[in-house]
Amino acid sequence: MLHSILFYVFAVAMLGAAMGVVFSRNPVHSVMFLVLTFFQSALLWILAEAEFLAIVLVLVYVGAVMVLFLFVVMMLDVNIEAAKRGLTRYSFLGIGIALVMAIELVQLIWLRSQGAAGTGGFAPTPEGYSNTEALGAVLYTEHAYAFEIAAVILLLAIVAAITLTMRKRPGIKVQNIAAQVAVRAKDRLRVVKMDAEKKQ
């Protein structure tokens, strides 16, 4: 009972936030609505007892990806009028995708009701079951290759992004930290011995 009340509260908040992403006029507000959407979906995952996925969603998307998003959006001077024209122009595409997803969802629910999917909701997890441990046990044994390949692809993407965007301008003044640290007093300082000047 409490479970379903919480589910509907979080789900409604999530849908509202998702609408906010699309309809708010200000791009920064859109990003904040997206953050709220992520939070609500993390809560839904916690309700489904997938606490590892939920926390990682907050950690990766809210804590890192959306911060960078916000960083970019705040720096950009977005033309709101042009963005709004885009909304009406692409609305057919958006509505089309939404319809396809709605049909798929209804089909899924219908299949469930027919008993074709075969599962009757989530089985409650046993006492002392750790989601994180279970994921790790599978990820590092059965799926070790897939995991490592994904890691290498991500590394490649990072290196590629840096090489594509990094430009070396000639004539930049940079500090050589090692040289600065290694410097000794005698390299910079000259002690001059001289007689006291004569009085006028």
Next chain:
Amino acid sequence: MADLVPQFLVNWVDWGMGIFNSLPAWLQYLTITTWKILFVMIAVILIVAFSTYFERKVIGSMQARVGPNRVGPLGLGQPFADVIKLLIKEVVVPSQSSKFLFVIAPLLSLTPALAAWAVIPLNDWYVIADINAGLLYVLALTSVGVYGVILAGWATNSKYALLGAMRSAAQIVAYEIAMGFALVGVLMAGGSLNLGEIVMAQEGGVSHWFLIPLLPLFVVYWVSGVAETNRAPFDVAEGESEIVAGFHVEYSGVAFAVFFLAEYANMVLISTLTAIFFLGGWASPFEGWTFLNDIPWLAWLTAGGLHWLFTKMCMFMYTFFWFRATFPRYRYDQIMRLGWKIFIPVTIIWIGVEGVMAWFQVGPWSGLGA
């Protein structure tokens, strides 16, 4: 003993227990948890209040001044005087600002700092939520705290505030990676993501603490923690000499007080976390010194408990103040260099070292990851 307690008090306690026992189980659970949360919140807020006082005293004595000494005995009433002053000041909202975000930004920076206490074990039984993914939860919440700073900078609609927010965002993203990697080392050594179990793995005196086998990770975590809280010498987000007061330049009254509270609550949190991850949390450093148990008034030294966690936390709080009195502010490019080019490689190398050493059971690393 029974004569010492007045009869009406006994009656009251009985009456209260009667009500409590008549409640349904879930309501009993809710009551206990609410009291636990209240206790931790009030303790944290009191520590924050008095750490502002001690900061001024410590820095004062380092600069051969007296520090606050007017309000109450030894100036101990100073935090309350400050709070009352800030409460009765006007909150000015800039006319061109984004009002809602401007008001909500201080709350966004305070909430994660307080919410993270949910999984922190204060001793071997007092923890509000004993969850398995506690370390991940802490990491997720500390990374959310940056929104308060960024939104404050943007919502103010001022160039100075925006610059402060940008600096803060870049800094926190950089240091969070090093912090996360340092915690990977801790969880390898502790063999668990549960903070209570990480403390249990360090029981048995100073030699069992993760401080020694994970020394480089400890340094990286602690310095990154200082950087994450935007404290001196990493306080470029405020940078009085360049950008006035950075992200909170337009904040006044209570709104400013909440930012202040958030900063100090984050300091207390980082100090406690460092104590838990590397200094054995509530475990006693004298564990195993059995001769101390024979002396009756020294038995608390060998027993683990809240007093040890508090002592370790105070030690780190003191170093926060010490840093502020000692180091000049880092330049922005130096901060970025330290985060990306030094800390991240150090953590990656030490995770490798730790793994290899623990695998071959070498030296102080042999007990790790059992």
